[in-house]
Amino acid sequence: MGEILKRFAEAIHGLAMDFAQKLAEGMGLVGYQFKGWPSQFRINKYSFTPETVGTSGVQIHTDSGFLTILQDDEDVGGLEVMDKFGRFIPVDPLRGSFVINLGDIAQAWSNGRLRSVQHRVQCKEAKVRISIASFLLGPKDTAVEASAELISSENPRKYVPFTFEEYRKLRIATKLQAGQALELLRVKS
Numbered sequence: 001m002g003e004i005l006k007r008f009a010e011a012i013h014g015l016a017m018d019f020a021q022k023l024a025e026g027m028g029l030v031g032y033q034f035k036g037w038p039s040q041f042r043i044n045k046y047s048f049t050p051e052t053v054g055t056s057g058v059q060i061h062t063d064s065g066f067l068t069i070l071q072d073d074e075d076v077g078g079l080e081v082m083d084k085f086g087r088f089i090p091v092d093p094l095r096g097s098f099v100i101n102l103g104d105i106a107q108a109w110s111n112g113r114l115r116s117v118q119h120r121v122q123c124k125e126a127k128v129r130i131s132i133a134s135f136l137l138g139p140k141d142t143a144v145e146a147s148a149e150l151i152s153s154e155n156p157r158k159y160v161p162f163t164f165e166e167y168r169k170l171r172i173a174t175k176l177q178a179g180q181a182l183e184l185l186r187v188k189s
C-alpha cells in the first residue's frame, strides 16, 4: 500500500473506532471495548458506459461488517439506500463528506436495536465512478454477541453467538447478500 493510502486507512480506521465507541456509549454500554477489531478497505472502480446506463453496478446488499465509512465519488452519483418502506433513496454526491452506514454485525451486536441498511449502486451516466469503502468488520477472535445490558425478558436474545468469520462464510455459502443470512442465526423461540 502506498504511503498516502496507508495514512488514509489508519485515519479512517481511527474514525470508525471512535464512531463505534460513541454508538456503544449512546446505547448505555459502559466501558465496551472494540480493541482489535480490524478494518478492511476496498477501492471500487466502475467503468460505466452508455450500454450500462440503467443497470446495477453493485446489486442490492447489506455490508456484512459492523460499520462502513464510504468515501464516495464526488461527481458521479448512483448510490441508493433502501428505506423502511422498501423504496430506494438516492444518496447524491456531496463534496467533503463521508457516507456512514451500519452492517449486519451491528444488528446482531445490538440485539436488533441498530439496523443494517440495504443499498446498491446504479449506473446513471457513462462515466468512471470511484469509491473507497472502509469496513470496520467485527471482533477478531471472539464471538459477536449482544451485551447483557441489551437483553431483558421483554427483549430476549435475538441471535445465537457467532464469529465474524462464520458469518462471512455463511453469506458466501448461502449467497444471501442482503442481510437474510442473519435470519438463519436467530434464536428459535
Ligand SMILES: O=C(O)CCC(=O)C(=O)O
Pocket (backbone or CB within 6 Å): 042, 044, 058, 063, 070, 072, 073, 079, 119, 120, 121, 130, 131, 133
Ligand atoms: O460504491 C459505492 O458507492 C458503494 C459500494 C458498496 O456498497 C460496497 O463496497 O459495499
Ligand SMILES: [Fe+2]
Pocket (backbone or CB within 6 Å): 061, 062, 063, 119
Ligand atoms: Fe456496500
